[in-house]
Amino acid sequence: MEKYKYVIVGNGIAGLRAADTIRQEDKTSSMLMISEEPYLSYSRPLISYLIGNEIKYDKMFYHDQEWYDNMNIKLSMGKSATKFEPIHNKLALSDGTEIGYEKLLIAVGGKGSIPDIPGRNLKGIFTFTHLDTAKEIQQMIKGGAKRAFVLGGGLVGLKAAQGLADAGVDVTVVISSGQVLSQLLDETAAALIKRRLDRKGIRVILNTAVVEVFGGDKVEGVILESGDEHYCDMVVFAKGVRPDLKYIKDTEIKTNYGIIADNHMNTNIPNVWAAGDCTETYEEAFGKTTTNLVWPRASEQGKVAALNMMGIPKEYRGWFWMNSFQFYGLSCISVGNVRPHGGRFEVMINQNLREGIYRKVVLQDDKIIGALFVGKITTIGTINGLIKKQIEVTGHKEDILEDKLALLVF
Amino acid sequence: MKTILVDFEKCVGCRMCERACLKKHTPEGEDISEKFEKQLTKQRVHVELAGTRPYPLRCRHCDDPVCVTACMTGAMHIDYETGMVNVDYDKCIGCWMCIMSCPFGGVLPNDEFEHVLKCDRCLDLEVPACVEICPKDALVYEEVEMRDDNLCIGCGLCVEVCPFKAITMVETERGLKARTNSDLCRGCSLCASSCPYGAIFMNFLTDDRLHDEVHEIVESF
Numbered sequence: 001m002e003k004y005k006y007v008i009v010g011n012g013i014a015g016l017r018a019a020d021t022i023r024q025e026d027k028t029s030s031m032l033m034i035s036e037e038p039y040l041s042y043s044r045p046l047i048s049y050l051i052g053n054e055i056k057y058d059k060m061f062y063h064d065q066e067w068y069d070n071m072n073i074k075l076s077m078g079k080s081a082t083k084f085e086p087i088h089n090k091l092a093l094s095d096g097t098e099i100g101y102e103k104l105l106i107a108v109g110g111k112g113s114i115p116d117i118p119g120r121n122l123k124g125i126f127t128f129t130h131l132d133t134a135k136e137i138q139q140m141i142k143g144g145a146k147r148a149f150v151l152g153g154g155l156v157g158l159k160a161a162q163g164l165a166d167a168g169v170d171v172t173v174v175i176s177s178g179q180v181l182s183q184l185l186d187e188t189a190a191a192l193i194k195r196r197l198d199r200k201g202i203r204v205i206l207n208t209a210v211v212e213v214f215g216g217d218k219v220e221g222v223i224l225e226s227g228d229e230h231y232c233d234m235v236v237f238a239k240g241v242r243p244d245l246k247y248i249k250d251t252e253i254k255t256n257y258g259i260i261a262d263n264h265m266n267t268n269i270p271n272v273w274a275a276g277d278c279t280e281t282y283e284e285a286f287g288k289t290t291t292n293l294v295w296p297r298a299s300e301q302g303k304v305a306a307l308n309m310m311g312i313p314k315e316y317r318g319w320f321w322m323n324s325f326q327f328y329g330l331s332c333i334s335v336g337n338v339r340p341h342g343g344r345f346e347v348m349i350n351q352n353l354r355e356g357i358y359r360k361v362v363l364q365d366d367k368i369i370g371a372l373f374v375g376k377i378t379t380i381g382t383i384n385g386l387i388k389k390q391i392e393v394t395g396h397k398e399d400i401l402e403d404k405l406a407l408l409v410f
Numbered sequence: 411m412k413t414i415l416v417d418f419e420k421c422v423g424c425r426m427c428e429r430a431c432l433k434k435h436t437p438e439g440e441d442i443s444e445k446f447e448k449q450l451t452k453q454r455v456h457v458e459l460a461g462t463r464p465y466p467l468r469c470r471h472c473d474d475p476v477c478v479t480a481c482m483t484g485a486m487h488i489d490y491e492t493g494m495v496n497v498d499y500d501k502c503i504g505c506w507m508c509i510m511s512c513p514f515g516g517v518l519p520n521d522e523f524e525h526v527l528k529c530d531r532c533l534d535l536e537v538p539a540c541v542e543i544c545p546k547d548a549l550v551y552e553e554v555e556m557r558d559d560n561l562c563i564g565c566g567l568c569v570e571v572c573p574f575k576a577i578t579m580v581e582t583e584r585g586l587k588a589r590t591n592s593d594l595c596r597g598c599s600l601c602a603s604s605c606p607y608g609a610i611f612m613n614f615l616t617d618d619r620l621h622d623e624v625h626e627i628v629e630s631f
Contacts, residue, residue, distance in 0.1 A: 013482070045482045049503055059501050062484045296480040296511065303479075324510040329523055333510045377506055378518055379458075382467075385513030 001090065003100040004030040004074075006309065009081045009091070010107030011035035012044070013295060014276025016062060017302030018105050018309070023071045025310055031073045032099065036108070038078035039131055040065060045295065047134045048159040051141075052166030060131070081108075084251045086269045103271050103309045106248065106259060107302060110241040110277035110293050112156075119213030124234040128160045129241060137234065141167050145233035148172070149222050151210050153180045155325060157238030158193075161202050162327060164236075172203040172230065174210055174222075184323055184334040188351070189358055189374050196330045196356070210235075241293050243278040256280055258291040263316050265305035273309055275301035284318040285336075292319060320388065324377075330356055333380045336370035336387050337362055345369075350401040359401055366394045411493060411554045411595040414531065414538055416466055420548035421457070423464025427540035427549055428453045434532060434539040452521055454529045455540050466549060468540070469516035469529035471495050477508035477517055477528075485525075492533070499525050554612060555590055555601065561609035562587050568601035568610060577601060 006022060008015045011033055019033060035041070041062040049055045068075045076093065083092035090100045112127025114120050124140065126133050146169065150161045153175030161171045173180075179190035180197075194204055205224075212223040213235055221231040243258035254260045254268040258280035265273045265281070276298035282289050297319035307314040322335040338360065340347065346363040357375035361368055361383065367390050371383045383400065386393065393400060431453035432442050442452075455468040475495045478486050485501035486508050488494075502525035508517045509526060517528045532538040541551040564586030569577045576594035579586045588601075588610070602610040 017479075043483050045505075046503070055501075055503065059483075295482040296476075296507065299479045322510060324506040326504050326506065326523070331504075331506055331519070331523060333506060335510065377509060378456075379515065381509055381512040381517070382458075382515045384510060388513070 001098040001100050002032070003102075004032045005102045006031040006105070007091070007099060007101035007103070008033045008105045008107060010105075010109055010276065010278075011037070011039075011041045011075070011077075012107060012109045012276060012298065013041075013062075014107035014109070014279075014298040014302035014305075015105065016041050017299045018107065018275060018306035019071065019073055021303045021306035022310060023073070025312075027072060032101075033068075033073055033075050034079070034081050034093070034099075035075060035077045036080045037131065040068075040075075040077075042131055044129055044131075045159070047128060047131065048163030050134050051137055051160075051163035054163075054166065080247065082247050084248060084253065086252050086272050089271065101271075104273070105302075105305055105309065106253070106267075106272065106274045106278065107276040107298075107305075108244050108248070108278045109298075111244040112237060113240060113242050114237045115239060117210070117212055119215065119219075122213055122215050122219045123217055124215070124219035125213060126234065126236050127241075128156050128236050128238055137164075138167075140234055141169060146170055147232040148234045148236060149174060149210065149230065149232045150236045150238060152238035152240070153177065153204070153206075154183065154238060154240070155181065155323065156241070157236070158197070158327065159325070160236045160238055161197070162200075165200060165202050170201075172205060172232075173197075174205050174208060174224065176207070176209045178207050180204060184338075185332070186339050186360070186372060188353070189332060189334075189338075189360075189372055192353065192356055192358060192374050193327055193330065193332065196327050200328050241277065243280075243291055245278065248278075256289075260289070261301075264308045264313065265301055265316055266308065273305040275305040281316060282318065285321045292321075294319065294323065320384075322384070330375065331377045332372075332374045333377050334370075334372050335380065335384050336368075338370040338372040340364075340370070348397065348401060361400050363393070363397070366392045366397075368393060368400070412551055412592060413471065413554050414468060414529070414541060415550050415552050416468075417548050417550065418463075418465060420546045421464050421466060422546055422548075423457055424545065425457050426543045426545060427455050427466055428457060430539040430543035431455050434535075435527075452527065454518065454527050456515070456518065458515065466540075467515035469495065469512075470514055471529070471531070476511040476513075480507040480511040482507060494531060494533075495528070496530065497526055497528060502526055553590075553592060553595075555595055555599070556611050557588060557590070558609050558611075559584065559587050561607045563607060563609075564588070565606070567604055567606065571600045571604045573600065 042060040046060050079093040079095055081091050082094045092098050112129045148164050148169045148171050150157050150173045161173050165171045180194050208225045210222045214221055219235050221229055223229050245255055259274040259278050261267055261274045261279050261281050265275050267274050277293045280289055280291050283292055304314050304316040324333040340362050349360045351358045360372045362370035368387050373380050435452055436442050455466055457464050457466045471494050483501045485498045489496050504525050517526050520527050537551050541549045566579050568588050574594045576591045577588050580589045599612045602612050
């Protein structure tokens with residue numbers, strides 16, 4: 001049985017950041033990274049950019065093999081870690097290879113889910129999380145696929161739609177709520193984004209859902225709640241990504257919706273840590289223990305886990321609710337609570353909707369608790385700083401949207 | 411290691427630093443006036459007003475940069491050779507995660523909104539363009555690590571702890587004194603924290619220094 005001091009399951013940003021952090025301090029201890037996919041580490045959010053020909057294939061990758069060699073990291077590719085035996089400090093790969101460890105980090109990430117509707121197993125149905133999916137979709141487009149339905153109006157769904165549209169596919173997005181990006185935007189900002197998508201020929205249908213996918217062995221179309229049938233060649237499910245706990249569920253490692261980790265990223269087993277999208281931690285922004293599948297959180301958790309694995313105590317302090325994106329030149333950043341309910345909030349708005357500019361700041365007790373900027377985004381970083389540090393802005397409110405608050409952050 | 415520091419008291423908001431930065435990062439012969447007037451950013455530094463006081467914002471090349479944590483393409487990275495935070499423009503897709511995360515306002519979008527721009531410290535110049543032009547010396551390019559020879563007794567502890575072998579002991583008129591090779595120094599501050607005589611200190615924008623700045627500005631209102 002091979003034995004390593006550090007074993008990291010997962011080759012995404014959480015695992016990678018952990019490996020990098022360990023190697024900044026300790027160049028010699030043995031380390032193995034286990035990648036389920038037969039690829040070097042790549043950035044999953046870039047899949048839509050790859051399909052849309054916005055970036056080249058080689059730019060998908062975070063590091064080349066040389067990096068792993070230089071870092072003295074052994075990389076196992078194309079095999080899953082299937083059998084975890086934390087009591088015996090070992091695990092087994094899908095081909096039966098047994099691997100022992102002193103310290104284990106689980107950073108297996110998440111997986112797109114397909115709801116239980118008729119036709120869910122047809123060929124031409126995809127979730128939008130893996131590089132192999134991207135390659136299959138590219139093949140289908142080359143083979144003449146013309147029409148696609150994207151189900152889900154979150155960031156993954158809309159980015160998938162943009163990528164497909166850029167590749168020349170006719171795209172329709174079906175969203176069950178009344179607006180795009182309902183977790184991130186208010187109605188006004190959502191309308192601006194939708195208008196931009198409309199202009200680029202991406203159809204968005206709101207307030208409905210797909211109840212069935214039909215076809216022989218491959219997708220031929222979808223049926224909406226109204227009973228309307230639409231023909232298409234492929235369907236992308238972007239209805240949320242879940243922690244991938246297939247091989248963890250029935251082990252001694254405690255899980256709920258994700259793997260439960262404390263604020264040192266430690267699981268219930270003393271020499272097993274968890275980080276990234278598969279992990280459930282206490283998140284102050286939500287006031288509870290939860291998963292939160294965003295990139296910077298995974299990266300931060302990987303670093304914190306690595307430091308603790310090396311015996312350097314470091315606390316994970318939770319990740320703030322925020323995201324940032326761009327659709328066809330229209331930039332948008334949403335930080336904190338941008339859709340307040342109730343009367344205790346003060347909302348300031350500065351907008352020029354015709355120009356595609358919309359800037360909104362939400363205050364509570366003279367402290368900023370949320371900001372939503374569309375079009376003009378340059379000062380959001382400093383406002384983000386004001387939110388995080390809970391700085392009172394009494395007397396300077398009119399400056400906030402005039403970009404005059406920078407110094408109060410520091 | 412040298413870094414760009416701001417003496418906030420001296421800044422008068424003339425925006426010469428913006429103009430110099432824009433010129434430095436624009437191909438020779440291209441006219442910058444229009445871009446500058448229209449506030450299209452090709453410069454990496456910008457002057458913001460804090461109340462009525464101007465303050466130049468620029469990248470601090472942090473030790474633990476949030477922009478790198480937030481970057482999902484690997485475009486934003488730490489260059490361990492120089493200790494700087496740099497962007498690979500080919501990899502940047504313009505998702506603005508770094509702009510969202512940086513509380514110092516040190517990252518900006520380019521004028522076409524294709525990728526981000528940030529301070530590259532003009533490494534091909536001896537002194538960064540913004541510092542060179544600043545008529546009020548509000549921007550300075552200084553050593554991060556400072557020494558007080560009066561306190562240094564030449565014990566050599568700093569030489570031992572320096573992970574970059576940047577410090578050597580030199581015989582001077584006043585006996586053995588520590589000297590730093592600024593090309594090798596990464597500003598990690600190990601020497602400062604280990605010096606038993608307090609002879610080495612860091613010229614960073616420390617929390618204390620920043621608090622002082624905030625204090626000054628609050629009082630100036």
